[in-house]
Each structure stands twice: as structure tokens, then as C-alpha cells.
Amino acid sequence: MxxxxxxxxxxxxxxxxxxxxxxxxxxxxxxxxxxxxxxxxxxxxxxxxxxxxxxxxxxxxxxxxxxxxxxxxxxxxxxxxxxxxxxxxxxxxxxxxxxxxxxxxxxxxxAPGAKPTVPALSGVSSERVFTLRTVEDTLRIRRFVEGQKPKTAVLAGGGFIGLEMAENLAEMGVSVTIVQRPKQLLAPLDADMASFVHA
Missing domain, CATH: 3.50.50.60 (FAD/NAD(P)-binding domain)
Structure with missing residues (x-):
């Protein structure tokens, strides 16, 4: 076979x-x-x-x-x-x-996996806009963070990977803002559990 x-x-x-x-x-x-x-x-x-x-x-x-x-x-x-x-x-x-x-x-x-959702907005093709799904994406982001030393970052999406990215950027001294469509972070969680994450 x-x-x-x-x-x-x-x-x-x-x-x-x-x-x-x-x-x-x-x-x-x-x-x-x-x-x-x-x-x-x-x-x-x-x-x-x-x-x-x-x-x-x-x-x-x-x-x-x-x-x-x-x-x-x-x-x-x-x-x-x-x-x-x-x-x-x-x-x-x-x-x-x-x-x-x-x-x-x-x-x-x-088993092709997922593809990041990129909104149809002007500016998304900028070299300062990233998606995170592959190892190659990770290497690009790390090179940028190490080379450019950004002070702020906006993350679109408050799921598991988004929160882990926020945590790591914050630990590096970057001021992070998370924006997303659902009314809570970690949408699979019950609202009372997500409230602990929000806090």
C-alpha cells in the first residue's frame, strides 16, 4: 500500500x-x-x-x-x-x-493545517505585519524583534498562540495590545474561566 x-x-x-x-x-x-x-x-x-x-x-x-x-x-x-x-x-x-x-x-x-486569517485592510503587506503559523514565520518575527527592538505591538487574536505571543513580547519589554472579534479571550473557555485570563 x-x-x-x-x-x-x-x-x-x-x-x-x-x-x-x-x-x-x-x-x-x-x-x-x-x-x-x-x-x-x-x-x-x-x-x-x-x-x-x-x-x-x-x-x-x-x-x-x-x-x-x-x-x-x-x-x-x-x-x-x-x-x-x-x-x-x-x-x-x-x-x-x-x-x-x-x-x-x-x-x-x-492534513494541510490552517492558514492565518489576514484582514483585507490597507497596510497588511507591510514588512512590520506578521502572521505566526510556521517555523519560518517565527524566525522572521524573531529577527525583526531582535533587530528593530519594537516598543509596542498589536496582536490580532486572543487565542492560545496569540496569548503566548503577548506573554513573550511583554516579557521582552514590549507594550502589547490585543484586539479580537469575540467578546472574550480564549473563546473555547467558559466566560467565568476567561475572566481570570482577562484579570
């Missing part, structure tokens, strides 16, 4: 390891658009803040360690651009070279 997994962060990497445990003979290919796999998103703000010191500590596995440990073929900086369910193929574009190729599969698993 040949399994192609689209996405190599939490969901895709966990699924790949589980499939290997269930079938030691399966051919498993994991395709990830970013340059990193198997990283914990919740740790990203702590690298910006310097709590996590080394970049290598952000990732649990590398493409090489996935192969050595699980015999899983991990392809980073490659993007699935089309799926043909009848022909059981995916079209893949290598982001560094632009090369396009087709990969066959018996089973296809989609």
Missing part, C-alpha cells in the same frame, strides 16, 4: 507514524509546503521570546530522522497543487526548483 500525506506538521506527522506502526511495509510519502515538519505550534512564541533558546528545539523530527526511524519519505518545500481522485494521483510542485511532478497513491490523507 502506498500512502501520500499532504501536510507534515502535527496531524500529518502523527498520522504517518501511526500508519507505519500499523503497516511496516507501507510506502509512506509526506509532502509539506514549509521547510519544517513535526513541530509544536505552541512553542513558536517561546522561541521569539527567547525561552526556547535553540532553533533545533522547535522541531521534534526532521525529514532525515523520519526516514531513519520510520522509513517515511518526507518532502519539504513541496506543495500539492492538484488531486485526481479517479486516477489516484496528486500533482506536486517543488517550491525551490519549480519542478512539477505527479505522485500516485493508494490512500490519500489530507
Amino acid at each position: 502506498k500512502v501520500v500525506i499532504v501536510g507534515g506538521v502535527a496531524g500529518g506527522a502523527s498520522a504517518a507514524a501511526r500508519i507505519r506502526r500499523l503497516d511496516e511495509h507501507a510506502q509512506i510519502i509526506m509532502i509539506e509546503r514549509s521547510g519544517y515538519v513535526s513541530y509544536a505550534n505552541c512553542g513558536l512564541p517561546y522561541y521569539v521570546g527567547g525561552v526556547i533558546k535553540e532553533q533545533e528545539e522547535l522541531t521534534l523530527q526532521t525529514p532525515e530522522s523520519f526516514w531513519d526511524r520510520f522509513r517515511i519519505d518526507v518532502r519539504v518545500r513541496q506543495e500539492v497543487t492538484a488531486i485526481d481522485p479517479e486516477g489516484k494521483t496528486v500533482t506536486v510542485r517543488a517550491l525551490d526548483s519549480g519542478k512539477i511532478y505527479t505522485e500516485t497513491y493508494d490512500k490519500l490523507l489530507l
Whole structure:
């Protein structure tokens, strides 16, 4: 059996390891658009803040360690651009070279993750506006914070990652303002629990 997994962060990497445990003979290919796999998103703000010191500590596995440990073929900086369910193929574009190729599969698993919501406002393309979802995003933010030493920051979103980012920036002496649509931080919490976070 040949399994192609689209996405190599939490969901895709966990699924790949589980499939290997269930079938030691399966051919498993994991395709990830970013340059990193198997990283914990919740740790990203702590690298910006310097709590996590080394970049290598952000990732649990590398493409090489996935192969050595699980015999899983991990392809980073490659993007699935089309799926043909009848022909059981995916079209893949290598982001560094632009090369396009087709990969066959018996089973296809989609785990591409989320995409940051960027409001359609003027100025969002500024080099001073960031999203935080990938390791690459984290490295960009850290370079900016270390190089520019900002005094203030506005964070759009008061979810888990937003609050962790606020905490780390505040610890660095940055004055942080959080704006968001819901009426409370951490929307999954009951209002009485969120009141402790607000305080």
C-alpha cells in the first residue's frame, strides 16, 4: 500500500507514524509546503521570546530522522497543487526548483493545517505585519524583534498562540495590545474561566 500525506506538521506527522506502526511495509510519502515538519505550534512564541533558546528545539523530527526511524519519505518545500481522485494521483510542485511532478497513491490523507486569517485592510503587506503559523514565520518575527527592538505591538487574536505571543513580547519589554472579534479571550473557555485570563 502506498500512502501520500499532504501536510507534515502535527496531524500529518502523527498520522504517518501511526500508519507505519500499523503497516511496516507501507510506502509512506509526506509532502509539506514549509521547510519544517513535526513541530509544536505552541512553542513558536517561546522561541521569539527567547525561552526556547535553540532553533533545533522547535522541531521534534526532521525529514532525515523520519526516514531513519520510520522509513517515511518526507518532502519539504513541496506543495500539492492538484488531486485526481479517479486516477489516484496528486500533482506536486517543488517550491525551490519549480519542478512539477505527479505522485500516485493508494490512500490519500489530507492534513494541510490552517492558514492565518489576514484582514483585507490597507497596510497588511507591510514588512512590520506578521502572521505566526510556521517555523519560518517565527524566525522572521524573531529577527525583526531582535533587530528593530519594537516598543509596542498589536496582536490580532486572543487565542492560545496569540496569548503566548503577548506573554513573550511583554516579557521582552514590549507594550502589547490585543484586539479580537469575540467578546472574550480564549473563546473555547467558559466566560467565568476567561475572566481570570482577562484579570
